[in-house]
Amino acid sequence: MLNVLTHGAPGANPPLLIVHGLYGSGRNWGVIAKRLSDERQVIAPDMRNHGDSFWSDDHGYPDMAGDLAEVIEAHGGPADVVGHSMGGKAAMVLALTRPELVNRLIVADIAPVPYGHSQIQFIKAMRSVDLSAVEKRSDAIEQLAKVVPDKTLQSFFTQSLDLKEKRWKLNLDGLAQEMPKILSFPDIDGRFDGPVLFLSGGESDYVLPEHRDRIRTYFPKARFAKLPGTGHWLHAEKPREFEASVRAFLSMA
Incomplete structure (x- = not known):
């Protein structure tokens, strides 16, 4: 299973799974995870080929979604899920293929589309x-x-x-070998009917108006918000504002 960092103890609220992006780790999210753990247990895994998790020749989104499903099941799931960039795509595939494991989903600055820029x-x-x-x-x-x-x-x-x-x-x-998969998004015949927030950087071009039809095909209850004055790394640029947005969405009835 993936290496995980946990903050806080299980409680009345569902656990929160935070899924980092490409070249990141669960440790990158330490400050935000600790602050959010005042209301729920927060689980921050290292994705495969990152941090202290295992290395694999396969780095496609169905593989990563399967890893996340294991983590949620091991922690008693279902969970609320936040995913940034590559982690946002993995979280979307998880919600589309294992919807019973996801309560609410926050996708940070990424859309379920292929991208042309390489990393x-x-x-x-x-x-x-x-x-x-x-x-x-x-x-x-x-x-x-x-x-x-x-x-x-x-x-x-x-x-x-x-x-x-x-x-x-x-x-x-x-990761270099699997970059085409990382930049793409798999063709999935699925739908997630739970609440979803697409939270984007106000100065980022990763989530565009022309992506919304595709997003709503997969996520009919999708909402959209922007964090002003931030780019793709919105959680690092304005961590308090990002945290406040996550809290507000998770507390909605």
Whole structure:
């Protein structure tokens, strides 16, 4: 099963499963997960090929949705689910194929559509780091800065660095091989009739008006909201506002 970090104890409310995006980990969501655990248990897994979870040659969304179903069942499910980017697609496939395991779904800045932009450049950037010369995280950030100017991304990527073992906690080769699947969305004949919030970055172009018909085919009760002043990494850019949006949606009757 996936490696999971849990915050808080099981209670009256359903558990909340937080599913990270590409190159992330459950640890990335630590602050938000801890804050949300005041009302429910929060479960933040490392997806396959990420963090401390197992590596696999298969990284398609049906595989990832199956992993998430195992986690929810192991924690007594069903659960409320938040998924960002790749994690949002995995969460959508989970809701469409195992709707009995999902109460409410929050999809952060992604749509159930294929995307044309590749993320391979970041794999190349991480591969370019001379890990033998890295003694502390700032050494890796200094090297990454030459090819990744965004400070937020530099910090984000180096959270997946095992300094002691001098290795990335990411299956970079496997993720590169499976990138076409990660960028796509599987053809699913399913529907999720529960409440769904598509929460997007106000300055992001990942969820467009032309995606809404496709979204409503899968999720007829979908609602849409934007977090002003944020891009694709909306939860990292405005964590308190993101947390408030999640709380408001989960508390709706």
